Amino acid sequence: MRRSPRDGSPGYVSNITWVINTITESPTEKDSQNSRRRTYRQANPNHVEASFRFTKTITYGPGDPVPTVSSSHEILVIELLTNNYIMKKVYVDPESSVDVMYYRTFECLKLTRDQLVPVKTPLVGFGGHVVHSEGMIMLTVTVGQHLWCRIVPVNFVVVKADSTYNLLMGQPILNALRAVYSTYHISFKFLTPAGIAELHRPSTLGKPQRLETGDEVEEISLDPSTPERTISIGTSLPVPLNGEMVNLLKNYQNVFVWIAEQDVGAPHHLMLHEMNVDPRAKPVKQKRRYFGPKRNKAVAEDIDKLLPARMIKEIGISEEDQEKTAIFTNQGVYCYTTMPFGLKNAGTTYQQLINRVFKSR
Secondary structure, eight states, X not given: OEEOOSSOOTXXXXXXXXXXXXXOOOSOTTOOHHHHHHHHHHHOTTSOOOOOOOOSOOOOOTTSOOOSSOSTTOOEEEEEEETTEEEEEEEEOTTOSSEEEEHHHHHHTTOOGXXXXXOOSOEEOTTSOEEOOSEEEEEEEEEEETTEEEEEEEEEEEEOOOOSSSEEEOHHHHHHHTOEEETTTTEEEEEETTEEEEEEOOXXXXXXXXXXXXXXXXXXXXXXXXXXXXXXXXXXXOHHHHHHHHHHHHHTGGGOOOSGGGOOOXXXXXXXXXXXXXXXXXXXXXXXXXXXXXXXXXXXXXXXXXXXXXXXXXXXXXXXXXXXXXXXXXXXXXXOSBOOTTSXXXXXXXXXXXXXXXXXX
């Protein structure tokens, strides 16, 4: 998604072109930090960051704010400036050995393929997936805002892959900034000519609060002809927002599925979940688990519910992978024909479907 800034964005120069919201091994043998800086200085002699002495020590202490919910599941997403574009949704991954730019972002930046430098070394993801890059491109990146910022050259590896983010900021950028990353504080600090800057998760102050369990709700009927079909709206919503929400849901009530039989699921040509299993791997046979009478009864009841509904028909599983989800019960052996969310990378597949559905938005 792209939009032109209305009056510029705070902390950046006024000649911003667009704001882009949403849309392993080292890749080269000579891709050292010094070579990146040397290449950048040769290509951009007038835009090299002014050198300054790093005389301050970066530390985290009791006075540093900690997010309300700080856990290993939290991630850091920031924004930065590159090629006169404000880049939103930049995922900071201190474990990544490369800085990644997704191809759709590459196109949004109006870059061309002749600017890419060939890269022969493929990238290996967390799940063992091998991705061959389109090439590498060097861009100037501004991290931070106002005086509390740094301008560094970055070699981005361009890949064709679906992602909820625009860029992946890895170790090379963090090392170029000499940044200190804290997973507990979900932030990182780095030195600037004005002092120590810190980038952290955006504040949630002033934003609508999430509806929590236990909050009071009211039942709203979207169609008078079917009053039994209702939805729940939080009573804590402000009056104007409450009315706008109800009107929006009434206008699009045809997107709701009230019974499982109405859910036709995603067409297989649009999205199909596949398991990237090494064909050379030998199948592992697990012993059957025996349960007591109460648990067997509960399992049987769940199976009886799933069979008539044919599970939730959202995203199908490829036919050759269905047997890999087999489960054994007293009633027989069953397997999933549609993707359960307990599978590894199931969330990624679901997000890819959502990205494709809203691609034109």
